Amino acid sequence: MxxxxxxxxxxxxxxxxxxxxxxxxxxxxxxxxxxxxxxxxxxxxxxxxxxxxxxxxxxxxxxxxxxxxxxxxxxxxxxxxxxxxxRKDSDKKFIPRFIWRLLILFIIGFIHHVHWNGDVLGVYAFLGVFLILLRNIGSKTLLSFAFFLFLFCLVF
CATH class of the missing domain: 1.10.287 (Helix Hairpins)
Known part of the structure; x- marks a missing residue:
C-alpha cells in the first residue's frame, strides 16, 4: 500500500x-x-x-x-x-510563477480552442486566478461561497 x-x-x-x-x-x-x-x-x-x-x-x-x-x-x-x-514562506515568487503557468495554460488552451471548440484549459486558466485570490480565506467562508456558486449554477 x-x-x-x-x-x-x-x-x-x-x-x-x-x-x-x-x-x-x-x-x-x-x-x-x-x-x-x-x-x-x-x-x-x-x-x-x-x-x-x-x-x-x-x-x-x-x-x-x-x-x-x-x-x-x-x-x-x-x-x-x-x-x-x-512552498516555503520565504518564496516570494510563488504567485508570479503560478500566474505565469496560468498564462501558458491559457495560451495552450486558446490554440487548442482554435482547432476544437469546447476546450477547457482556458477555463482552468481563468478560474486559476480565483484560486490565488481565495487562497487565504477560511473554510466556512469558502464553503459558503461554493454553496452560493452551486445555487447560482442551478438557477442559471
Whole structure:
C-alpha cells in the first residue's frame, strides 16, 4: 500500500490519477468523434434517437465521461493546494510563477480552442486566478461561497 504522507508519493498518486483522467477523456473523445462505421450515416442517425440509444448515451455521459472530467477538474485544484502547501514562506515568487503557468495554460488552451471548440484549459486558466485570490480565506467562508456558486449554477 502506498504511503500518501510523503510528498513524493502524493505527487505520484496525483499524477497517476491525472493520467487516468486524461486517458479516459481521450478514449471518450475518440469514441465520440472518430468512430469508423460501415453503416451509412442516414441509417446511423435514424437509430441514434431511439429510447435505448438515448438511455445508453446519457448513462455513458453521466457515469463515465463526466467522471473523467470531474477527476481532472478536481486534480487542478488539488495540484494548486499541493504547490501552495509545499512552498516555503520565504518564496516570494510563488504567485508570479503560478500566474505565469496560468498564462501558458491559457495560451495552450486558446490554440487548442482554435482547432476544437469546447476546450477547457482556458477555463482552468481563468478560474486559476480565483484560486490565488481565495487562497487565504477560511473554510466556512469558502464553503459558503461554493454553496452560493452551486445555487447560482442551478438557477442559471
Amino acid at each position: 502506498m504511503n500518501l504522507n510523503t510528498s513524493k508519493n502524493r505527487i505520484l498518486f496525483v499524477d497517476s490519477l491525472r493520467g487516468f483522467a486524461l486517458l479516459g477523456m481521450a478514449l471518450t473523445h475518440i469514441r465520440a468523434w472518430f468512430v469508423l462505421s460501415i453503416i451509412p450515416n442516414i441509417i446511423n442517425v435514424k437509430y441514434q434517437n431511439d429510447l435505448a440509444s438515448v438511455v445508453v448515451n446519457q448513462f455513458n455521459n453521466f457515469f463515465i465521461v463526466g467522471k473523467f472530467y470531474t477527476i481532472f477538474s478536481l486534480l487542478f485544484g488539488v495540484s494548486f493546494a499541493i504547490q501552495l502547501g509545499q
